[in-house]
Amino acid sequence: MRFWIFLFVCFARLCFADSVLVTLPPYRTIVKTLFGGDVFVLFPAGSDPHVYEPSPKGAWEASSAKVWFRIGMPEEERVLFALKEANSDMHVVSLIDALPKKDLLFEGQSVDPHIWLSVRLMLKQAHIIAAVLKDRFPDRRDAIQRNLEKLSQSLKELDSKMRVMLEPIWGKKIFVSHPAFGYFCRDYGLVQRPLEFHGRQPTIAHVSTILKEARKAHARAVFSQRQSRGLSTIAKQIGARVIVLDPLDEEYFVNLMRIAGAFLDGTDHSS
Numbered sequence: 001m002r003f004w005i006f007l008f009v010c011f012a013r014l015c016f017a018d019s020v021l022v023t024l025p026p027y028r029t030i031v032k033t034l035f036g037g038d039v040f041v042l043f044p045a046g047s048d049p050h051v052y053e054p055s056p057k058g059a060w061e062a063s064s065a066k067v068w069f070r071i072g073m074p075e076e077e078r079v080l081f082a083l084k085e086a087n088s089d090m091h092v093v094s095l096i097d098a099l100p101k102k103d104l105l106f107e108g109q110s111v112d113p114h115i116w117l118s119v120r121l122m123l124k125q126a127h128i129i130a131a132v133l134k135d136r137f138p139d140r141r142d143a144i145q146r147n148l149e150k151l152s153q154s155l156k157e158l159d160s161k162m163r164v165m166l167e168p169i170w171g172k173k174i175f176v177s178h179p180a181f182g183y184f185c186r187d188y189g190l191v192q193r194p195l196e197f198h199g200r201q202p203t204i205a206h207v208s209t210i211l212k213e214a215r216k217a218h219a220r221a222v223f224s225q226r227q228s229r230g231l232s233t234i235a236k237q238i239g240a241r242v243i244v245l246d247p248l249d250e251e252y253f254v255n256l257m258r259i260a261g262a263f264l265d266g267t268d269h270s271s
Contacts, residue, residue, distance in 0.1 A: 018137060021065035021083075021090075023076055024049075025250035026116045031069065034130050034147045036140070040065060042079065045250055049075040063087050067136050069129060072096035072113045091136060098128045106186055117247055118183035119159040119256060126151055158253055162260040163188060169267045173217045175210065175240075177224040177231050180247050184259065195222070195231065207234065214238045221266025240266075 019038035022028055025045045032039045040061040043049040052075075054062060062068075062079070063086040070076045072094060083090060096104070096115055103121060104111045115121045130148040134141045170189040174181065179194035195202050195210055202210070211234065214222070221243045222235045235242050243262050249255035 019061070019065045020133070021062050021068040023068075023070050023073060024116065025248050026252045026255070027069060027071075028250055029252040030116075030122065030126060030151070031129060031133075033151050034126065034144055035133055035137070036143065036147070037137075041250075042068075043075070043248075045248060049073060054079075063090075065090055067091045067093065067132060069093050069095055069132075071115060072111070091132070093128070093132050095125050095128060099124060112179070112182050114180045114183060114247065116252075117181060117256075117259075118187050119155050119162070120187055121183055122252075123152060123155045123159075126155065154253065158256060159187070162256065165260050165264060166190070168269050169264060172267045173213060173219070174263055174267065175214050175217075175219050175222045177222070180225065181223075181259070184256075188260075190263065195234070210234075211237060214240065218268035218270070219266070220268060221262070223262065223266065 019040060020031055020035055021040050021042060022031055023042045025041050025043075028039050028041050038061075040058075042054075042062055043052050044058070063083055065087070066089070068083065068090055070080075070092060080092070084092070096111065096113060099115065099121065101111075103124070104115070115125065126148060130144050133144050137144070166188040171191070173191045173193045174185055175193050175195070177195050179192060179196060182192050184190075185192040193210060193213060195207065215238050219238060219240050221241050222231060222238075223243050223245055224231050225245060225247065232242050243266055245259055245262060246255065247259075249258075
């Protein structure tokens with residue numbers, strides 16, 4: 001059996017000799033823009049990383065990659081050993097560890113793996129990714145550098161647009177089910193208030209606190225990553241609606257603008 005697995009992996013490496021693996025869909029857009037070659041996603045769009053098991057094709061693609069850009073999710077640990085066993089030559093880069101710690105800690109918050117939801121952090125990650133790609137694929141060095149310059153400009157323009165867009169709600173609270181938007185909120189002067197409490201279901205006391213804050217803030221919406229009957233009930237109590245956002249959408253630039261627009265629309269603008 002191990003012989004056939006060995007042949008399977010060898011064939012995958014021949015087919016995708018210059019492929020790259022990323023953990024989540026948003027990174028496919030970034031790496032594809034820089035690299036131009038095959039970019040595979042460990043946890044594809046629509047999957048739940050907590051329980052996802054790759055198909056044979058997905059496992060084949062993942063094990064063939066020359067480089068894996070990971071982000072520090074606990075779920076990555078489940079597959080790290082298996083991927084390294086299948087492909088000992090795979091170069092694994094932890095983007096969250098490559099970023100300066102001062103950029104990841106703010107107002108006493110612990111390090112948050114949602115580092116792609118900050119355009120400013122993504123700009124720094126793009127430079128880290130490009131440096132690794134140029135080292136691992138030297139024949140593409142010049143093209144990667146040109147692509148990095150274009151991507152950097154696009155990310156700076158996106159950041160500028162969202163800064164202007166969100167200026168009317170600077171300092172406002174954003175009420176979310178899951179604390180995925182901490183870095184996004186930090187960049188634009190917003191305050192994330194999650195219903196989820198330290199990765200667990202909220203206590204009655206915590207829900208009561210959030211309800212009081214949301215009423216005081218005249219919140220127009222609460223934000224979730226999926227439809228939730230419990231969240232809909234809470235929203236109804238404060239006269240708000242539930243807006244579903246997808247932080248894992250592969251269309252990175254479009255999705256970040258969608259999130260910014262939703263926050264603007266769902267937040268009271270009055271002082």
